[in-house]
Amino acid sequence: TTSEPLLKIAGLSSGYGRVSVLEGIDLEVDRQEIVVILGPNGAGKTTLLNSISGVASASAGHVTFDGRDITGAKPEQVVRLGLTHCREGWQIFQRLTVEENLVAAHIGRGGKSFEALRAEVFELFPILKERRNSVGSRMSGGQQQMLAIGRALMAEPVLLMLDEPSLGLAPKIVHQIFRIILELSKAGISILLVEQNVQRALKCGDYAYLLNTGRIRLHGPAQDIAAHSALGEAYLCGA
Ligand code: ATP
Secondary structure, X not given: OOOOOOEXXXXXXXXXXOEEEEEEXXXXXXXXXXXXXXXXXXXXXXXXXXXXXXXXXXXXXXXXXXXXXXXXXXHHHHHHOOEEEEOOOOOOOOOOEHHHHHHHHOOOOOOOOHHHHHHHHHHHOHHHHHOOOOXXXXXXXXXXXXXXXXXXXXXXXXXXXXXXXXXXXXXXXHHHHHHXXXXXXXXXXXXXXXXXXXXXXXXXXXXXXXXXXXXXXXXXXXXXXXXXXXXXXXXHHOO
């Protein structure tokens, strides 16, 4: 039902082989909400998104999405349910054109045609329309990130997970990416955002979790977290 959170993570632990990375993570994303995950390098942010989308497998705990238990589900099953993971490092095909990249990302989920979805992506990112015949490798970092988000949107996500979409981009492009995130949210897509850009992410988000050494150290409404006196401390020391 609609009173349940869209995404609910309970007691999630995860790691690589015998190395444990995440321990007992509880996290929720409500419908229409932008939730931000902050934390220093190596905190486990990417591992957390991977464990939700099925790229990595959880060793304990449960992930529920839209009322279904998706613990242990494969990425291709998860994306079909409306949970799309836009992974770190621009997941695009370098040798395909912008247009071909979008074609390849259209999985026929939801009711919209390829043309309708492409039109939406081109409206959000006019530069992609201009460069529709350019191959991925010819695009700038910012354009590749836009294409990666465009590809994610071709799956008509209900919840979009973005892993450091502003990483390595010029300030002007970063500004544009955050504006797009807000626009997607207004259009009804829930967002789970991993960011190193703390102040900007807290401005854009509704709710925030601070992850350090595999555990949630602090969480609350983004405004409260931004004003939290222990934020810097929790960020650096993890305690
Ligand atoms: P970053 O901002 O650097 O990406 P992060 O918060 O996303 O950091 P993760 O990438 O989730 O952190 O990494 C968490 C821990 O897991 C780190 O100690 C990292 O070295 C380890 N790790 C990540 N990927 C693997 C892997 N494939 N095999 C083994 N250990 C890994």
